Every structure is written in structure tokens, then in C-alpha cells.
Amino acid sequence: MHQGTRVWTSVALGMLFMSDSARSQMTLPPDPTLVAQNAELRLRPSYQQCIDASMAATPLLLECSSNEFAFQDGRLNDAYKKLRASLNEQQRLKLRDEEREWLAGKKTQCSSGEEPGQGDLIVSATCEVVETAKRANELINRLK
Secondary structure (H helix, E strand, O other): OOHHHHHHHHHHHHHHOOOHHHHHOOOOOOOHHHHHHHHHHOOOHHHHHHHHHOOOOHHHHHHHHHHHHHHHHHHHHHHHHHHHHOOOHHHHHHHHHHHHHHHHHHHHHOOOOOOOOHHHHHHHHHHHHHHHHHHHHHHHHHHO
């Protein structure tokens, strides 16, 4: 699991087990490590703001992840199309195979298991966001 995924998971799961009154009284300063990781992954600040505002409610955390995943998946698809257009036929086939392999690996890595609990769902959703952002960044960097 990517370190950024572990950080997100630790924060989210830690908040899950806090009382509502404790969470409502929390005003945590931004974690500089988390901010740096988000910037490196090119996650939007609105994602962290959404996570912070969720008060660790699973449906809200999953909605935050869903929204950021959609954004990151759009970045990935755009980069893939641009990169593909710049390649010859043999390179396109190689890229296609590489992408299929990456998708299969992400599916395995980010699986929430057969009978997931709330924490598993959060970890899985976070993993999807992080791994998709990483892949988008990788493809974007190859365009340069």
C-alpha cells in the first residue's frame, strides 16, 4: 500500500473511533506531511477539505473519495489519450497492455475484500484515489 494511502487511512480510521463530541470539538491544523503528500500526488485541496468536514462519517468520506476519484480518473484518461496519440502503433499496443496490467494491479491492491467493513471501504476508496492520481501523474510526466 502506498504511504499516502496509509496516512489517509490512519487519519480516517482514527477519527472513526472518536466520540461525536470529541470530533466536533476538533480543529486540527493541517498536517504538513499530508499537505506535502497531497501536493506531490496532485490531489485537490478540496479533497482534504471534504475529508476534514466529513467528521469521519463513512458515507461522507466515501463521497469525498468518489468525487476526487472522478477528477483523478479524468486526468488519467486525458493523459492516456494524449500520450496514445503521440505514439506509433507498436508503442500504442505496449501502452494499452501496460494500462491493462496497471488496472488489474490496482484492482487487487485496492480491493476492500469479500465482506468489507466501514474501514475497509474507506481504505479501498482512498487507495483508488491515490493510485489513480499516481498513474495520472506518471502518464502526464511521460508527455513532457
